Amino acid sequence: MQLEEDLERLNQYQKEAVLDDSNACIVNANVGSGKTTVLISKIMYLHHVKKVPYQNMVVLTFTNKAANEIKERLSGSAVGLDMEELGTFGTFHSVALYLLRNRLPIENLGYTRGFLVIEPEEELDIAMQVIEEQKLVIKYKNRLKKRLEQAVAGQLTENNSRIQDDIFKLVRLLREEKVKQNKMSFSDLLENTNQLLETDGMDVKWMIIDEVQDCDKMQLDFMERMMKGDTRLFAVGDPNQIIYSWRGSTWNVFYVLKDKYQAKELSLPINYRSSSSILEVAKCFLQNGTPLQG
Known part of the structure; x- marks a missing residue:
């Protein structure tokens, strides 16, 4: 089975994150530590081993490239996978667009589903x-x-x-x-989705977030409104790589999520991209003191 082979290739820190069964888990993933591999393996583990349907997962990324990579890996590991099952896999804005077009009562806000x-x-x-x-x-x-x-x-x-x-x-x-x-801006997609989710919940079993350190307030609100009752959280990111602070990213999002959801924190300290000498220099610039191993 593809999943078993993938799990065997993981190092001990990566495997711990994939197999973790906490209600909320935040993974501190340094550059070159196999973050995307862990994210994809986690999704496959939940689906194939824990029997969680893809429709009951929400997987949020910050780039179309990351979203497409996840979808391609999943479609390559399953014969006959209907891509409609992955409608809630994508960037924050693309998932919001999918929900407004297909699941949420957009008419309550005065729009029709054919909005631009x-x-x-x-x-x-x-x-x-x-x-x-x-x-x-x-x-x-x-x-x-x-x-x-x-x-x-x-x-x-x-x-x-x-x-x-x-x-x-x-x-x-x-x-x-x-x-x-009948038009929406990109920020309207999130704002309108957040408004409708206040009264129209969804059956989300797992909320999975990539590059969580770059979430701004509206995106955190979007995530929170999607999480109802027994929804579990798995987030991956690097607090040393906040690249969207100029447009409102919450700089202490790791602390906020850990405090709000009593999240367990794991780390991926092994770097597969750089030599030990480079990592020694890099440690001087880390703000949170996360260990790095080459």
């Missing part, structure tokens, strides 16, 4: 149209895109805004206009 996903530039064009039609006072229009993003993400509020204008009225009117035009 728009680029930030088109959303900005719609915002400028609303400003003109409603004669809104908006200062610093060259920063409008960034201010809208901050307002939607909750980083900019009426209490902390130093600019007195109609930005928050614009956020409300822009949302209404997008509903009228």
